[in-house]
Amino acid sequence: MLYLKFMHVAVIGGDFRSCMIAKRLLNKGNNVYLFCADKSLGGFLKGVKAFDRNLDVGPQYLNNFTNADREFIESFGKGAELIDLTFNYSNFIGGKVSQENMALPNWQNFLNLETRLEILLERSILLLNNNEIFNEELSLSEYLYRTAGNTLKSYMDKICYKFYGITTSDINYKANEIIPFVSNRQALFEGKTSKELKKALNIFDDTLAAPRSDSENLVYNLYPKYGYSNMFETIESNLTKEGVKILKETIVKSIKNEANNYYYIESNQTSINDIPFDKIYLGLDERYAERILLGTNQLEKQxxxxxxxxxxxxxxxxxxxxxxxxxxxxxxxxxxxxxxxxxxxxxxxxxxxxxxxxxxxxxxxxxxxxxxxxxxxxxxxxxxxxxxxxxxxxxxxxxxxxxxxxPLKGYFKSLKVIKNNIKNKYGEKLVMFPFKFSRKEMLMSIDKELG
CATH class of the missing domain: 3.90.660.20 (Protoporphyrinogen oxidase, mitochondrial; domain 2)
Known part of the structure; x- marks a missing residue:
């Protein structure tokens, strides 16, 4: 994909991905403006203040990062230096802590061997008979019925309600990407047994989960050596020094497309409303993008x-x-x-x-x-x-x-319509990045668009 040098480009959003988009565009020789609605960069990663220190909102790792990802983050400067964490996690189910390094439910602690063998057979048959492409409006309940089998589905339904207060019949099945316990692979047996079964038959490899060995782990679970607060201060300092215009506390209200040549951003900062942009990149959530670009609120409702x-x-x-x-x-x-x-x-x-x-x-x-x-x-x-x-x-x-x-049922059908409406109204020079849950997926989405 070719880019004109020294274009005026705008990045809307002040979170992790938006900062990475700004850096990539800067490295390509563009004149970059970064619009941030908050007082500081970082979004959710800024954390909360407790016990006289800044603490993460839950575990916020840079997991599954490669060496190339690490080098890119650390290119912002010393304050963005990363450390590799020894990454251990587990699960509690049936009144027992799993002894294996897995985040999925350890069904050994809850179900007897006979039941687990029945589940393995049921799930394997479902996989063999299931060659269909799932309709994008399928509910998570229907998806689990076709992939997990009745026994596991019953318990997953209850876990879902415990975690989110909503039934699987109301959720779009694509939410399985962000719900930790509905993976296609499940921990039915001890890790060594699962690995042997996975080697024996491909169908078992598709339905059984097993802990990764160190030799299989070619990626890293990283964390800022000096904390996220320092990391984003370093990112801001680096971007500013390299020439990015960071516009904090700037609320974008709308975007105007002038004869498909230039874009003008209307915001609460009237002094910048007349700046023409060759291209605009939206790092923010697609729900906010819909409100700004179309003035509608369909995705929010779903x-x-x-x-x-x-x-x-x-x-x-x-x-x-x-x-x-x-x-x-x-x-x-x-x-x-x-x-x-x-x-x-x-x-x-x-x-x-x-x-x-x-x-x-x-x-x-x-x-x-x-x-x-x-x-x-x-x-x-x-x-x-x-x-x-x-x-x-x-x-x-x-x-x-x-x-x-x-996302509820109907969400992705609406999203497809909204993306088409945005493309028809604004053309190819406005780029809306898809919602991604992990920081690694965010970097991959940037690489896919910007190279």
Whole structure:
């Protein structure tokens, strides 16, 4: 793909991906303006302030990054230097902590061998008979019925309601990309057994999950050496020094296309409304893009926003062993995930655990906090063999009303129409990036568009 040099281009958005888009465009010799609605760059990665430090909102790693990805991030400067984390995680289900390094539910802890063998046979037959291309408006419930089998689907339905307060019949099946427990591969057996079965038959390879060995892991799980706050300060400093015009607290209201030649951005900063742009890149969410570009709100109506409590508990270091986080799939618990933020704290005696809880579970916040303490203590006792008494020194809580975005049935049909309307109205010189959940997917989407 060829680009004209020294074009005036605008990037709308102040999050991680928008900053990376600005850097790529700058490296291609363009004159770049970065529109950021907030007071500072970083978006969700800016985290929250608790215990006199900046803490992540749950685990925020740069996972599955290659050496090339790392070099690109570190090209911003010393403050963007990354470290490779020893990445360990697990899951809790059926009252037991899994002993294997997997985020998926460990069904060995919950279902007997006979049932798991029946599930393997059922799922394998479904895969053999299922050659259809799924309709984009299929519900997650229908998708699970056709891929997971009845036994697992029944439990996944319940986990989904625990995590998000919504039934799988209301969710679009493409949400499986962001829901951690509905993978096509599932942990039915111990890792060694699963690996042998996967080698024996291709159909088992498509339905069974097994832990990765170190030799299979050709990517890295990275984290900013000096924290995200310092990383984004470095990114801002680098972009500014290299000539990017960063326009903070700038709310984009609309975009005008003049005879398909230049674009003008109307914002709350009237002094820049007359600047002509050759091309515009939207790093922001497609729902906001629809409102700005078309003045409609269809995607917003077909999105279920999940409110989430984040309970930060200062406690003993090693409370969940060497795990970075643990997914809690147990239906007797309200917690969905526990993250150890020790990697960003560097305290030899204490750590901070972040417990995530769906925020509409009809319990008071005080009750939620006490329940989280009990659940963490139960899990900690199993991991440490009751060798560590937990002290909860201090607790902070934050509630994010629109934490996760779950597409409902009809969403992707509307998205296709909206993208066509935007293309017809604005032409090829306005680029809207698709929503991506992980930072790695964000970088891949940039590489695909910009090279």
């Amino acid at each position: 999105t279920n926003y999940i409110p989430q409590h984040f309970i930060y508990m200062e406690t003993n270091k090693g409370a969940i062993g060497n795990l970075n986080y643990i997914f809690d799939y147990d239906l007797n618990h309200i917690t969905s995930r526990i993250s150890d933020l020790n990697y960003s704290i560097n305290n030899p005696m204490k750590t901070v655990l972040c417990s995530e809880v769906y925020a509409k579970n009809n319990n008071s916040l005080d009750k939620v906090i006490n329940m989280c303490k009990d659940e963490i203590s139960e899990i900690s006792n199993q991991i440490t063999n009751n060798s560590k008494h937990l002290d909860f020194y201090e607790v902070k809580s934050f509630t994010i009303p629109k934490c996760y975005r779950i």
